[in-house]
Amino acid sequence: MTTTEASGDSGLNKPKTILIADDSEMVRTMIRQALERDTEFAVCGEAVDGTDAVSKARELSPDMIILDVRMPGLNGIEVAGILRYALPKIRIVLVTMYAQDIERNLTSLFRIDAVLAKAGGLTELTAHVTSLMAEPVDSAIPDETLRI
Numbered sequence: 228m229t230t231t232e233a234s235g236d237s238g239l240n241k242p243k244t245i246l247i248a249d250d251s252e253m254v255r256t257m258i259r260q261a262l263e264r265d266t267e268f269a270v271c272g273e274a275v276d277g278t279d280a281v282s283k284a285r286e287l288s289p290d291m292i293i294l295d296v297r298m299p300g301l302n303g304i305e306v307a308g309i310l311r312y313a314l315p316k317i318r319i320v321l322v323t324m325y326a327q328d329i330e331r332n333l334t335s336l337f338r339i340d341a342v343l344a345k346a347g348g349l350t351e352l353t354a355h356v357t358s359l360m361a362e363p364v365d366s367a368i369p370d371e372t373l374r375i
Contacts, residue, residue, distance in 0.1 A: 243360050244271035246287060248280035248306065249295035249322070254345075258293060258322075261349035266357055277301025281309050284317065291318035291340075291360065293352075307337040316364045320356065 245268050249255045255273045262270055271287045274280035278300040284292055292310065294303035301309070307319045321342045341355050 242267055242269040243290040244269050244287065245356070246270075246272050246274060246280070246284055246289040246292045248274035248277070248283075248292060248298065248303070250276055250298045251295075254295070257349060258352065261353050262356065265350075265353040266360075268356065268360060277303065277306045280306045281313075284310050284314060288314060289317065291320060291356065293320045293322060293356070296321050296323035304337065307339050311337045318359050318364070320352075320359065322352065 245262060247255050247258050247262075247270060249258070252275075259270045259273070262268055268291075271289050272283045274283045276299040280292065280294060280298070281301065284306075292306075294306055296303040298306075303321050303323070307321065310317055310319065319337070319339045321339055322345055323342065324345050340359050343352055343355055
């Protein structure tokens with residue numbers, strides 16, 4: 228029996244991973260702590276701006292990215308557009324102070340899984356993350372995203 232077999236870690240029970248992208252270190256820390264405390268998911272990395280988010284997402288291939296809408300460089304919507312095609316199975320959650328202002332057309336165009344208000348708090352965020360991660364990923368690109 229190998230060490231892997233003895234520990235029961237066959238690789239199949241690997242936790243799903245999340246990348247957090249927000250230009251505020253305090254916000255990233257709060258989200259990380261809430262996810263680590265309230266979910267079974269692993270935070271695989273943090274990004275400080277939009278360009279860093281794209282780079283780290285490509286490098287780490289997380290199951291989900293939590294994106295602040297307003298970041299230096301590329302904003303969260305631009306990052307979502309890039310990642311939707313570079314990593315079609317990634318779950319994309321936008322967080323913003325102004326969730327009601329995000330255009331529905333943009334969220335459907337880039338197949339953003341959720342737009343959450345930061346004012347909703349960490350409990351709402353972790354509940355949405357847990358719910359989204361439980362759903363099967365549909366990597367098919369809907370027809371309407373091809374008609375620009």
